[in-house]
Amino acid sequence: MSNWREVKTKDRLKIPAQKMKEQAPEARVRNMQEVPLGFTPEQAIQEAQRCLQCNNAKCIEGCPVGIEIPRFLAAVADGDFAKAVAVVKETNLLPAICGRVCPQEEQCQVVCTVTKALKSIENSVGIGKLERFVADYERIHGQAVLPPIPPPTGKRIGVVGSGPAGLTVAGDLIKLGHAVTVFEALHRPGGVLVYGIPEFRLPKEIVYKEVEYLHRLGVEFRYNFVVGKTLTIEQLFADGYNAIFVGTGAGLPKFMNIPGENLCSVYSANEYLTRSNLMRAFDFPLSDTPLKASKKVAVVGGGNVAMDSARTAMRLGAEAVYIVYRRSEKEMPARLEEIHHAKEEGVIFHLLQNPTKIVGDDKGWVAGMEVQRMELGEADSSGRRRPIPMKGSEYFLDVDTVIIAIGNDPNPLIPQTTSKIRTTKWGNIVVDPQTQRTSMKGVFAGGDIVLGAATVILAMGEGRRAVKAITKYLQDDDWTGTPEPIV
Amino acid sequence: MYEILRKEDIAPRVCKYVVRAPAVARARKAGQFVIIRPKNDSERIPLTIADGDEETITLVVQEVGKTTAIMADLKEGDSLSDVCGPLGKPTHIEKVGTVVIIGGGIGIAPAHPIAQAMKVIGNRVLTILGARSQDLLIMEEEMRRASDEVIIMTDDGSYGKKGFVTHALQDLINAGNEIRQVVAIGPAIMMKMVCKVTLPLHIPTLVSLNTIMIDGTGMCGGCRVTVDGKTQFVCVDGPEFDGHQVDFDLMMRRQAMYLEQERLSYDSYVQKHRCKLTPEAEAL
Ligand SMILES: Cc1cc2nc3c(=O)[nH]c(=O)nc-3n(C[C@H](O)[C@H](O)[C@H](O)COP(=O)(O)OP(=O)(O)OC[C@H]3O[C@@H](n4cnc5c(N)ncnc54)[C@H](O)[C@@H]3O)c2cc1C
Ligand code: FES
Numbered sequence: 001m002s003n004w005r006e007v008k009t010k011d012r013l014k015i016p017a018q019k020m021k022e023q024a025p026e027a028r029v030r031n032m033q034e035v036p037l038g039f040t041p042e043q044a045i046q047e048a049q050r051c052l053q054c055n056n057a058k059c060i061e062g063c064p065v066g067i068e069i070p071r072f073l074a075a076v077a078d079g080d081f082a083k084a085v086a087v088v089k090e091t092n093l094l095p096a097i098c099g100r101v102c103p104q105e106e107q108c109q110v111v112c113t114v115t116k117a118l119k120s121i122e123n124s125v126g127i128g129k130l131e132r133f134v135a136d137y138e139r140i141h142g143q144a145v146l147p148p149i150p151p152p153t154g155k156r157i158g159v160v161g162s163g164p165a166g167l168t169v170a171g172d173l174i175k176l177g178h179a180v181t182v183f184e185a186l187h188r189p190g191g192v193l194v195y196g197i198p199e200f201r202l203p204k205e206i207v208y209k210e211v212e213y214l215h216r217l218g219v220e221f222r223y224n225f226v227v228g229k230t231l232t233i234e235q236l237f238a239d240g241y242n243a244i245f246v247g248t249g250a251g252l253p254k255f256m257n258i259p260g261e262n263l264c265s266v267y268s269a270n271e272y273l274t275r276s277n278l279m280r281a282f283d284f285p286l287s288d289t290p291l292k293a294s295k296k297v298a299v300v301g302g303g304n305v306a307m308d309s310a311r312t313a314m315r316l317g318a319e320a321v322y323i324v325y326r327r328s329e330k331e332m333p334a335r336l337e338e339i340h341h342a343k344e345e346g347v348i349f350h351l352l353q354n355p356t357k358i359v360g361d362d363k364g365w366v367a368g369m370e371v372q373r374m375e376l377g378e379a380d381s382s383g384r385r386r387p388i389p390m391k392g393s394e395y396f397l398d399v400d401t402v403i404i405a406i407g408n409d410p411n412p413l414i415p416q417t418t419s420k421i422r423t424t425k426w427g428n429i430v431v432d433p434q435t436q437r438t439s440m441k442g443v444f445a446g447g448d449i450v451l452g453a454a455t456v457i458l459a460m461g462e463g464r465r466a467v468k469a470i471t472k473y474l475q476d477d478d479w480t481g482t483p484e485p486i487v
Numbered sequence: 488m489y490e491i492l493r494k495e496d497i498a499p500r501v502c503k504y505v506v507r508a509p510a511v512a513r514a515r516k517a518g519q520f521v522i523i524r525p526k527n528d529s530e531r532i533p534l535t536i537a538d539g540d541e542e543t544i545t546l547v548v549q550e551v552g553k554t555t556a557i558m559a560d561l562k563e564g565d566s567l568s569d570v571c572g573p574l575g576k577p578t579h580i581e582k583v584g585t586v587v588i589i590g591g592g593i594g595i596a597p598a599h600p601i602a603q604a605m606k607v608i609g610n611r612v613l614t615i616l617g618a619r620s621q622d623l624l625i626m627e628e629e630m631r632r633a634s635d636e637v638i639i640m641t642d643d644g645s646y647g648k649k650g651f652v653t654h655a656l657q658d659l660i661n662a663g664n665e666i667r668q669v670v671a672i673g674p675a676i677m678m679k680m681v682c683k684v685t686l687p688l689h690i691p692t693l694v695s696l697n698t699i700m701i702d703g704t705g706m707c708g709g710c711r712v713t714v715d716g717k718t719q720f721v722c723v724d725g726p727e728f729d730g731h732q733v734d735f736d737l738m739m740r741r742q743a744m745y746l747e748q749e750r751l752s753y754d755s756y757v758q759k760h761r762c763k764l765t766p767e768a769e770a771l
Contacts, residue, residue: 185571185702185704186571186702187524187527187531187568187569187571195706223569223571224522224569224570224571224572225510225571226571226572226574226704229514229572229573229574230510230511230514230571230572230573231510231514251704251705251706252705252706253706253707253708255708255718257718261718262711262712262713262718262737262741264740264741264744265744267708267709268707268708268709270706270707270708271701271707271708271709274701274702274706274707275701279530279531279701284748284752285748285751285752285755287528287530288528288529288530288553288554288752289530289531289701290745290748290749290752292744292745363740364737364740364741411704411705411706412705412723413704413705413723
């Protein structure tokens with residue numbers, strides 16, 4: 001083990017990629033437990049030794065928060081997991097979460113030299129899996145040590161929303177000696193990590209552990225607090241907050257505006273997943289929040305949210321679950337792993353198809369969905385080929401439940417109640433990209449509320465950037481060069 | 488935690504709770520609601536704020552399922568796990584002249600702060616209260632204080648006049664009152680019938696919708712209804728809408744989505760936590 005550094009590149013490329021054990025598809029569709037079971041320490045060391053320790057490490061550039069991946073992997077290869085996790089945590093506060101949900105195949109792993117040498121994304125170094133391994137190792141083997149906190153600065157910062165953006169900002173600011181209060185509308189912290197992403201992909205225990213850590217560092221959490229309703233941003237300033245970070249996410253579900261969309265068993269993915277995850281409908285009647293007992297479910301959309309909804313529906317006992325997506329599999333925005341897992345679990349894919357109406361029975365329940373076939377035309381502005389309806393191709397899909405997972409818009413509550421904060425016409429808060437400053441003095445924003453529905457790691461990256469700018473602002477009170485407020 | 492400072496039975500299976508929730512209390516306006524969870528593993532339910540002061544809000548709750556039964560079993564000094572709000576848009580309060588406020592059943596509670604606000608701004612407030620029978624009529628005194636005139640209707644004639652609130656409304660119209668605004672809060676079917684009366688006369692009619700909700704912040708869309716052919720979220724776009732545009736039939740169906748499961752939850756709660764018979768069973 002100690003001489004792995006001497007192994008030649010040619011031979012390192014021969015070390016087989018380690019497979020993470022997973023629950024078998026037949027077993028896991030009947031429970032909510034996590035699907036991949038994690039590496040053993042031996043597997044982790046072997047996998048880390050596959051890294052070529054490149055001098056110009058492309059993986060670091062591929063990582064939105066710039067984790068020093070070769071250094072982190074070298075520590076794993078040495079069997080020094082504590083050091084490995086410390087390296088990761090220099091730039092990423094939430095590795096147990098990112099190791100599980102980041103799209104590594106589009107970030108660090110796609111540019112990995114091993115991926116290129118072996119011409120296969122499946123055989124890239126399992127950076128994400130190793131990130132998960134070291135974070136889990138730390139969590140299971142002892143408490144994370146609290147870093148020293150400098151004396152209080154006397155500054156108070158309000159953080160609105162407890163998703164990955166808000167948690168990152170809170171964690172970084174408390175370590176600088178500021179007083180931090182997180183305001184969360186729901187009764188639990190975590191944002192999408194808790195209400196959206198299912199237990200079988202991200203155990204909630206992990207998120208709560210991270211929040212508990214912030215709590216131990218001294219961050220104050222106020223739940224059931226809807227900024228804009230309970231108090232407005234301006235009132236928070238009047239209450240003595242020196243700066244405010246808005247990380248309220250993209251929590252406004254889109255609908256298709258087709259007939260029948262308000263029938264009883266039509267859900268937004270947000271509602272379906274919130275009922276199941278946050279409110280534990282999968283445990284009903286042991287929990288109190290129900291979901292319809294569906295037999296045949298259509299999920300409209302092709303992103304992670306659609307895969308999560310479909311896989312949840314399977315676990316809640318549906319006999320057949322269909323993904324209905326208007327483009328082809330190649331254009332699906334979901335992570336490869338999610339698509340793969342969904343297929344393994346028996347989700348049926350209806351590609352190049354789009355719903356035109358939902359039909360109800362005499363009691364107002366869904367009785368089926370009319371679907372039209374599509375073909376791909378020219379590339380559109382997103383670079384993906386535009387789907388074009390095929391006239392006369394409509395057919396009837398026999399389902400009793402429809403879940404709409406076609407995306408979320410930015411949460412409008414803060415902009416609606418804070419006239420000085422400028423938004424784009426889609427409702428995203430406009431910020432200066434270097435500093436995350438909004439058009440209102442003292443207010444910063446980041447994550448999905450700025451980017452539109454994006455990713456956990458990008459939300460964290462924006463939070464990081466905001467912390468730097470907040471620190472500077474608290475010192476110099478300078479607010480020049482930011483987006484113009486609305487007049 | 489949100490302490491229950493006072494609790495009072497005000498009708499069979501209907502309780503009034505005065506809850507300490509200073510942040511909500513200071514921000515609340517007529518027409519707004521809260522989402523509560525009695526225990527830390529409960530579901531989230533919306534409740535309209537019926538009254539309040541600097542530190543407290545008043546909630547009036549009828550026991551209709553497990554969550555409200557849990558509430559009924561709480562005592563003064565106990566706490567609610569979560570109270571989130573105030574949510575929804577406040578009622579648009581304007582001096583227009585004569586306003587008719589209609590409260591049906593438990594809907595009288597949310598109608599109360601609206602009557603108060605309408606009166607304070609200088610309207611003539613005529614109030615119609617409806618209940619199945621005398622013992623189920625709530626908040627009569629409070630409503631009398633907030634109104635210029637109160638008419639009481641019971642289905643069985645045990646108190647006030649026998650009949651529905653629509654009959655009383657028709658009488659007020661027939662008597663030549665220049666009604667500028669109607670606000671109706673109660674069972675969906677009552678609001679629908681009130682709208683039927685006022686539509687041909689073009690009397691603006693506000694209704695407050697009590698759909699199923701989860702977050703109450705516009706995140707899930709579970710509360711959505713069709714108003715004027717368009718989808719609206721009751722928790723953020725409402726809870727009040729132009730009653731003449733609301734698709735009540737659709738709304739009633741959506742309200743009834745989980746009746747079966749709610750019944751199951753309720754029955755097992757009652758069996759487990761109350762060693763006595765349910766009020767219905769007792770009545771048999
Ligand atoms: C089902 C699903 C699956 C996903 N899967 C992945 C994945 O695999 N990988 C990945 O990288 N990304 C994934 N994403 C996207 C990712 O979760 C988001 O990009 C990320 O959570 C955004 O973080 P955020 O902090 O900006 O906001 P959020 O996580 O949305 O958190 C915002 C928080 O703010 C609160 N809030 C909103 N308004 C207010 C207010 N006025 N006052 C107080 N609190 C308020 C909300 O309740 C919420 O808790 C997924 C998203 C969903 C919905
Ligand atoms: S209750 Fe969820 S959007 Fe209204």
